[in-house]
Amino acid sequence: MVAFGKKLKERQILEWQGYYINYKLMKKKVNQYAQQIEVGTQDRKHVLKDFSRMLDNQIEKIVLFLLEQQGLLASRLAKLDEQHDALQQLPEISQICELRQAYRAVGQDLLKLLFFVEVNAIGLRKILKKFDKRFGYRFTNYYVKTRANHPYSQLQQVFKHVGIGAVVGAVSRNLHELQDRQGSYLSIYDQPALPLQDPVIDSIKAAVDRLTHSTNFLNFLAQHALIMQEEFPTPVEEQVDDQNYHFMSLLLNLVNTFLYMVNTYIVVPTADDYSLSLGAAATVCGIVIGAMAVAQVFSSVYFSAWSNKTYFRPLVFSSVILFVGNILYALAYDFNSIAVLLIGRLFCGLGSARAVNRRYISDCVPQKIRMQASAGFVSASALGMACGPALAGLLQTNFKIYKLTFNQDTLPGWVMAVAWLVYLIWLWISFKEPSREIEENHIPQESNAVVVENDALENGLKQPLLISSSEDKQQDEDGEQECDESEEASEDSHQPATSIRSAYRLLTPSVKVQLLIYFMLKYVMEILLSESSVITTYYFKWSTGTVAIFLASLGLTVLPVNIVVGNYISNMFEDRQILLASEIMVCIGILLSFHIIVPYSVPQYVCSGLILFVSAEVLEGINLALLSRVMSSRLSRGTYNGGLLSTEAGTIARVIADGTITLAGYLGQSRLLNITLLPSLFICISSIVATCFTYNSLY
Template sequence: MVRFGHYIHENHIPEWKTHYIGYKLLKKTINQYAARTSNISEEEREEFITTFSKLLDSQIEKIVLFVIEKQGLLAKWLKYLSRRQTDAHCILVTNSEAQTHNELTENGTIIADVEAQSNVKLSEEYRNVGRELLRLLEYVEMNTTGLRKILKKFEKRVGFRLRERYLASRINHPYSQLQQVFRQVGIGALMATISQNLIQLRMETLNRDQRSNSFSLFGRPSLPSKVLEQEPIIKAIEGALHKLTREATFISFVANSLLIPEPEDQPEELEEKEYHFWSIQLNLCNTFLYMVNYYIVVPTSDLYAEQLHVPPTMNGVIIGAMPLTALVSSLVYSWWSNYSYTAPLIFSTLLLISGNFMYAVALYYNSVWLLIIGRGLSGLGGARAINRRFLVDHVPAKQLTSASAAFVIASSLGMAAGPSLAGILNNLDFKFGGAPVNNVTSPGWLMGFLWITYLILVIVCFKEPSRNSENLQDNSKPADSRDIKAKNVSSDYKLETPLLNKSGEDSTSLLEVVAVEPVEKEKPMQGFLELMKELTLPVRILLTIYFMLKFASEILISESSLVAQLYFDWSSAKAGLFVGGLGLTVLPICALVANNISNKYEDRVIILWSECFVGLGVIGSICYEPIFQYNIFQYMFSAILLFVSANVLEGVNMSLLSKVMSSRLSRGVFNCGFLSTEAGTLARAMADGLITLTGKAGVAYLLNLTMIPTLALVISTIFVTWTGYYSLY
């Protein structure tokens, strides 16, 4: 098994070794304290925690000051290169202006050659700065890894959760040194200078080469991005900076919703062996069809209930039967997928086929129970747990993030397509085998046949992945240091003369560690008690927020047809198109948050403000008659505000949850993805149940009797978030 100290020894930068975190000293301090934990008082324990925290502070200060010193030297180097670039350009311009026309014709080639050589040399110098900057990023990443591991070791040996207390107190300080390590604003500025100057030099070269053809670079605004694509060092720095700061992109931001652990490096032959294109596509198709299946009945479920001679508010039970039974099926499929994917996938599809046809023929048999049981069977067929486990275990590391994002996008598109399809099917009216096919039964018929098609594709095209690779990973022998050496891009670009001279030896250097704890995967939870220990305060808060936003969204969507018909006399088709339009806003919202908001503001700030806007959306949705009349503008504006805010909140909430959850919560049956799915499913079921329960008072009171409890839930969640605000880092 690979040891962390050995890994550092193989991948460190020799001339910087005295500036690394003193892992050996910190580990020795922990071991000395752990040896006598049974004989110390509570006061001594607090004193040790304070002393150890100060020791960590001194190590972080050493790292931060070194990083700042290196940034200053790199900035000085860039300033020198910029002055050389300006001087060279001025000299060439002066020389060319001094020439007569004939002389310019004769000597033009010489001047162009000199300019080209100067640009080549300067470009290489800028690349050298970039390579040194990349080494600095790798140095920071290695030290942040050491900090995480020493905090984990402290918790394991001492039995006190120092990580939450230490990080929350340090990161939230106005002069936080940890923020200097994690944010790296200065490094971003250095990278911008390097990339801009490389672009300028390359564009000058291209402009000179194409001048005879009257080629205009200014007519091609996309050229700078193409130039950067030809600069591997810029791409390497961007990758390292993204890995260090976890800066959100649209793909990574969307992928966080699944709470899938970060992909690990895999051998190329393993990736090729595990990759099966059609299995991944069928996995995506499953989640798309399931979300269509869930929401396609929303616009017409109240009409179906009326035709079966029950109150229209029974639509809450009709819609909610699916998430209620899915609470059970998620656990079963999560366990079953430990042994097979094909078998539970076929079984779940058969349940969905049966459930949808039962939903379709319930009108023919005039049975509301047949309708509810059909929806319950559809919920038992929900294979989201299988889909997620398949992504985690059998999608190659290089495709995992994009596959996860595609999974979430497929879910969002399914949510939008479901109600829209219900609106399109609104005018159907014929019989199939004696059973009516109309606006209320057509969703069941359509989904039944779609699932039959999907079942055929699964049987023909889905490939059961081999599980030998997992066993090999679990039972692998200790790897040779040459095999586990990290990819060090800067090793190929090491400068002949380092920016800092090699200093003296440090007895507490991490590089002297020979035998430290092995770097191995933490085992997933084996029971409920272990699970509860891993549910730290931030995780509990974020799961509570997830429950609230799903509850509020479900109330809005499930009662939309009833509210719109009561107050505005909308048809089911119009209500379906409105809900479908709301669903289409999900992806643009994710793009806006990922590319702009999330990279400018802290996650916890966005969460708190989003919760407030959800609350405003709920307040706006309440009917205030007879004070003033409930109108279309109030309903649509409040619905859009509530739905959009809930989706912003969901994206940022899941992104932060992926950062604060432990590695044990990312794997196994009781993983954080499973917990969030259960929380969201329970919220949907309870929201739909509330609609039916309050509907007994009459449809006229439905809106306020559902929105007021929702507002109370939102306010309670805001209070919980505020009390634990400084733990959300």
């Protein structure tokens, strides 16, 4: 177990140690407050005011040192600018190289300063969270709101690094101009700007992005994978490539993800016809589609546990099971057996290796490309979702070979069986099992969220200030006894959860609400997609090909929507604002989907479905981004990790949604649409209400 205070100290620059937030002192003070309140020698108001004053002093110390260092960097840059101007008159290669090195040295020192700010921001968030947990009062909301919004805010210097941007710009511009541009006069301000070739600028940009939480398309897309990154910044000198990284193995993981999503959605346009051909009702398509999700509820757990020891074997097992499952799915037609059909889909669900795919990226891909790999994981899923229905639309044929029937119902099974067989051969030849040292050396990310709830200090004074500390005590690095609530057995612990029960105990109200939102959006999307064939056939007489085009078109919106949200919307509004707005848009999409009085039309169905699907896609990215921030660091690794919990929440939602379709089908196809939309509306409204109650904790 590595204490947070010790980790914080290890990341400090030695000569600047006196200027960092004194986390150790503040933690001792929190313990003293607890003891004083227990014996009645201290009151609530004094504790809150005294702790606020202590934080103010710590932040002022950090900010004054920060301003001093900015001044020193600015002075060095001013002298270098004079040399730069002189060189423009009589340029010499050797002097240009020396000047470039001097600017790089300033860049390295600037990077150190950015790391200084980031480590202090992490320490500040952590001590605020510790205070809130220890006393049962959400002090953070009061402190951040009163300090951050004040015109003389020093807190903004820590969280928004005010003033550093000018230094970043000066270093970037001059290094850009000193590169050999072969007569070009373009600068960093011209569009399109020429790319910088200096690695220190890339490191500075990454550090600035982390501090401002600014996002781009890749970053936003990668958040969908819920693959957590390291909490503490890594100095440039420590950033080395992982020699055990194997690109082909990563590619095979992404192909597995793609094929599985194709396998999931390739049957959607034809599942109702297949059910009818076997003597069942069209709405049994809900069970046919959902059988895969039912099995995935269990497969996610054992695949996650299996990936603790190996990646190759579970991928081989997954491919074999999926090959068998698709063969059974295809043979059900000639056997005239709905049972064989369902067993085939259950086998396909038992082969779901998404937990392995996610763990491989988290544990075996170097930090510098992990975001791109995570985005690749999400892109492969999105493309598979679009390609599945599109491929089904192309398989419109009917012929026999011996006694085997090949038609629009069975061809999805045959095609996917061949695909998994080819993949299995490729996997056996090309996959390289990574060293387990990678996972052992992997540092999990702490939740970096500041937990906030109440609006004012006065509200907090009415709340209980001390939670009993008789339970969950543990020795910290100073030999003190420290209490923590059950949401984390130890604030400083990095041990993963060892059971479903221990994982559940780590779920705070904020995490539970985010998982509810994830459940809701997956439920709503599954209702829309799974019943699309039945609904459109009943109301509009659509063919299988038309349904396939509609579903493929929905799937193709995923990447463009993420580009818009990742590059623009997420940088204009807070995540929690986008979250709430997206939930409301999903609710509007559901309301527009109801069939009430007037004849149901194609424009109404298509427009409402598009609004619902796109809003749910936006909601998913923001939801998982917030979930990764508010989730305990103990859920970042191990079998029962955050990725598994979110996968289980989404999978259970799909199972219930598909079951709802089948049960509603007994009341007749004329009532199917409205009956399945009612629980969607109820769950959506519940998630909106829950979001409002925990809104201030999503900071």
